Amino acid sequence: MTPPSTGPRLRESLQGIPSYKPGRPAPVATGRTMYKLSSNENPFPPLPELEEAVRASVHVMNRYPDLACGRLVGSLSERLDVPVNHFAPGTGSVALLYHLLQAVCEPGDEVVYAWRSFEAYPIAAQAAGANRIQVPLTADARHDLDAMAAAITDRTRAVIVCTPNNPTGPTVSHRELAEFVDRVPSDVLIVIDEAYLQFIRDPQAADGLALYREHPNVCVLRTFSKAYCLANFRVGFAIAHDPVAEALRACTPPFAVSTLAEEAALAALACENRLLEQVEVLVKERFRVVDGLRAAGLRIPATEANFFWVPAGAETDDFAQACEDAGVVVRAFPGDGCRVSIGEPAANDIVLEVGTRWAASHPG
Template identity: 55%
Template sequence: MPAYVAGKPAPADAFKLSSNENPYPPLPGVLEAAVTAAASMNRYPDMGNTALYAALAEMYDVPVADLAVATGSTGLIYGLLSAFCEPGDEVVYAWRSFEAYPIAVLAAGATSVQVPNTADGRHDLDALAAAIGPRTKVVLLCSPNNPTGPALTQTEVDGFLSRVPDDVLVVLDEAYIEFVRIDDPVDGIATYRRHDNVAVLRTFSKAYGLAGFRVGYSIAPAPIAAALRGVTLPFGVNLVAQAAAVASLEARPELEERVEALVAERTRVVEAVRAAGWRVPDAQGNFVWLPVEADRIAAFVEAAEAAGITVRPLGSDGVRVSIGEPEGNDRLIKIAGSFR
């Protein structure tokens, strides 16, 4: 089983653009809530996640029975595959996509069926539908797709779901949903309401900036959510993380301001990199994908490190670079312009 490889840490004088982290500090009120909760660190966290479930249920107008939380959306992926897959079962997903997918499939004893993305980094939904067979238990849709960037439309997802058997679980992984700016974007919550076999995954790690606390949540029909809660680690989301997540939901206006600022930076970076001659796929997350030639990836990574930024090489396919502080983004633009 391959190990999950995290983004390379950055030296103190460098910008870390390798892990899709939010460069902003905690939202207003979040640090205070975390510090207050930390005073009770001698106690176990609320295993029922009562306050967090209540806040999510109110925000999305969904029953608490349809919610599950875990250590990031990655923890939820592992849980779903553990709950629904047995040895010999198949999990269908696009590739390249989130690095944890093939590892989680192996951990569940299942078999990966990887469907290549289109040339512009998008899910090939026709090919994904065609790959579903009698042993398929789960299909993973990553929108926006990490690391390539494009997001699915509601029309695309509706058409795809019409071709999926009712006994196949479709997981809509929306870790970067807050950054999407396209026509006809997927409404994951509305989609789950219309289908008994759709689970939506979201996280506090990206837009909310709680990557260090690891809090993800799923919204799914009650039987799916119950199965997920049944296999997730007891007390998995610690008491400080629960308090920080609840406080983050209360700071929605400030969240939206920060997301808009990151989207504006993303637009600036994409336009500059494309002007330098790069073919960058549609970027809808808080990162950009650079299809660096396989034999030049190491040189690009070295050039980035020499310029004071860390980036994320992914196999022989290319390099993903997070949108960070403007100065770090400026360094990326300079490197991209000189590397062509």
């Protein structure tokens, strides 16, 4: 007798897998503007050159894109002095991370990363069947690289370092990261996530590309989503030595990056100077807001990204609600804190006002 159907059998490792929670959009409010500061998006509208590049490529929407994303990879290869075969393009750096862990992890293997860090890390690790080894941040919201090195076992297949760290903001110094890389076994993949690279102003910050050149087990992730205003087009790339780059390309779905996205990324590289001028504006706004909130009494960790962290602890939801009541939506991590993106000056002014009132009513 055929047993009653219970549906398809799914992998046991996916049970209880956390779901990714995007930043909430700003609600519509009558009589005032609401601002979305919950997703680390670039608030500047796309440059005309980017829009024109997309419009000019619409006529090929009935054709498949270039599987190798050859024009973009070729341009990046020249700019970064990296061999073409060391690139793997994909739909944003986060998708490439998923594919990387699929490439290196067997069921029961381990992935080590800081926590709290980018919330996609535990999802990607569990989706690959790996055990998640979360190493707490230091008291000042930085990676504890000594503790991360100590957490590595013979089952560890990958270690992820997010610098600057999302959602808390601090970067890892080059000296710290170089010493850490030297301590990691050569058969463990070290993933350096540099999604916010262009916002760094600390001269001591880690240079992932330099470490990749020195160590065959280092892979660097970068994206066009933040500094280049292309979050919606999902264009990212990984840089790694063979055979990691080859394995990553094998795990990436074919035709992942559309022609429209590739042309937009090429246009962004062509007008990079103007885009980086916008980044400089955001960095200055970051200094203005963070300095103001610290002067008011809030304990804001060092940040080198396009966001900052408010360690509100048990009152995180209350702080997020106070921001929304004033006109801005921030990203709340209940029990830990709020990540606040740098946005338009008007939105940043609201955050300054809310933060100043909050500090006055929550001394110490």
